[in-house]
Amino acid sequence: MSASAADLSRIQFAFTIAFHIVFPATSIGLASFIAVLEGAWLKTGKPHYRSLCVYWSKIFAMAFGMGVVSGVVMAYEFGTNWAGFSRFAGSITGPLLTYEVMTAFFLEAGFLGIMLFGWDKVGRRAHFAATLLVALGTLISTFWILASNSWMQTPRGYLIENGRIVPQDWLAIVFNPSFPYRLVHMTIAAFLVVALLVTATGAWHLLRGRRDPAVRTMFSMALWMLLVLAPVQILAGDQHGLNTLEHQPAKIAAIEGLWETEHGGTALNLFGIPDMDAEVTRDAIQIPHLGSLILTHTWDGEIRGLKTFPKNDRPNSTIVFWSFRIMVGLGLLMLLLAIVGVALRRGGRLFENRLFQSFALAMGPTGYVALLMGWVTTEVGRQPWVVYGLMRTADAVSPVTVQNVGLSMMIFVIVYFVVFGTGAWYIFKLIRSGPPIDDAPHEPEPRAQNAVGAGRRPLSAAD
Template structure:
């Protein structure tokens, strides 16, 4: 069917499940740190706006966290079901790294998540804040171990191969492999940027519909400050990451650039747009800028970038895909930087919350961070092909060897179940976002907080069937 083989279906299945999964941890990482900041600001300023925002986003965090855990479990099982030969070859490295993630990050998150979500009026303020911070740190530790494992597959070191299996000889070299620092920073920063635009888009949606209050304005303001500061930093990190990739995976860079051959000593041009044709071994309809490829990729005007024809055809990544996935990521990154700069200009003229063109841009930029993460992940993983462990094991040798029929059935089942299950979860999460933070303007409220009488909304009862938010006032609590 469509010229696909069982191996292709196994790759599509893994790509499909990881594409769903990666969205949830990205928002979890960003929201956990955002909640820690909100609670810290509330404790410092006693401004109830931060408290109300904390309650609002903690509900969304809880739903997102749950979906991330469920989708992540499937990924672990697939290593044994569809990629058993890879597990047999490299499991002595990837297995312990993923175990360390469970023993450190997951246990840390699980230990403090209950206090964070349900202990608001049961523990002291400092202990509750400590729990929130620990959950935020746990998400970053999880990122550390996952990226260590994946980065080792990109730039393996610290091992020996004995009887056809990888044997660890230097764990520090394995963990801190050449691409790890750049990929860790790139992914963590991407999560913060994606969350910032998710939060900013939510605020813009409410402002465009006339719901203007201090909480909504604070959401937009904090999101745009994050975009203004972190999006340019992400571009710098991406540049360093690109230099590292050029050094260790030059074929990936050649595929990303759609660069097929060098001519004499001419510097490498930058191909802005075009269509890399793997069979014709050329990029059709190329729009080039002379010298710019050398300047961006080597930081010089005379050095050349390796070309795809310098590598055997069987060792070339699919340039058609990574050429465009990379440009989607970069294009969205430039739009993020532009949005942050526009917000600064509007902030100076006191129009940040009233400029409808900007609010519409902020609204539509909501999913931009997540789309950029997916595009970057496709670039990284497809650009590594045809290797599952770069230079050591080919993807074709890593699969379990299931039949075409078996892979077709399981792929269809994954698609149906994922869209039904996570579609419902995302729909519920968007329903919470549309409700916005609950603000009791003009009403006398108690100070609230850990150890106080105010009862927080429970994450899974935040929206009633009729679309109204559950009343969690002290009087109703007493009646119940």
């Protein structure tokens, strides 16, 4: 197969962002989970909450560090591989990413040290405040990154002068039509990723015979989180779909493998094989009117087929058709896991049913798979546009050769698998070790005081 520089640049960026997104998603969810654990420790004084805080903070630190490193690489790629995009839309995306660094990253980095190493060096309330600020920082980071990406999906608040975007209304730019839906959907997805990770970790140790409070607590808390968030995510996804139908109808048609506009009600292609050349979905299993009910909430709602769009404006239906269904299918399995957990909890068998624990362990990676499939659906479904309706991906690529992009991509693949593979291996090692079995109460060290009663360390007297 012959590939252009644009094709290889897309593959390279997809590879680097796929590695990157798993780490911020982990840190977003874990930061809030750790804050809840520390709050429970302060309220109840039960030592296993503190043990869980320390344990998951180690994993959070690894995920946070690898997320920062992989994110820096992507920033360079905007210049090396996508100079056309940077020239055209840099006046929008540049400030938004700068706001993310100035608000979120500085907040996280500033208080991360206290969160990780300040347990016996600052007061309990001061430490808890640092943990809350780190969690807040991860959410603020999500806000700005999703604002930037959502603007590329549904651009607003701009003018085009001399072939470049000029910002006119920053409120319209940030709060563009798809932003609220995508922000909620991504944030919940990050929480689900961590809920499944924690559930699988608890299941692993339960299967190995541990029944101490720390393991039971994290297993139980994560299942409650799944029970609450899985149905909320389904509702959020439904609203996101309605928004996408309004602003990106070609993406919806590609997701559904819908070629013809069906009048009087649109069937849902449950399964099938979209053929972009023949313009048909082969071996389709259809349910009449269900497409209208899901996508328009009416019995006879009309959805435009892909044939109503020019060929060069159509996303690749073969890819997004299946990436979307993998995401939805895994989401339904998450809901099933949570419901079965409730049934076992009511019967008092939650911590004893090995079949259910094996199911929970197997579901551990599915949060990451669903997350990646969601981003594949979003980004491939936006094609052939890098800024929807304004700039094509082919026009955004830098004037680089196939050989240069191919060489850099080979280097990225090798380095990423070595560096981030090592980091992932260490995270798995921490997960396998589990939280310490320690039911003794933890009290802060006596604070060292100098002759006049002031703390010898600057933060030793903080509360």
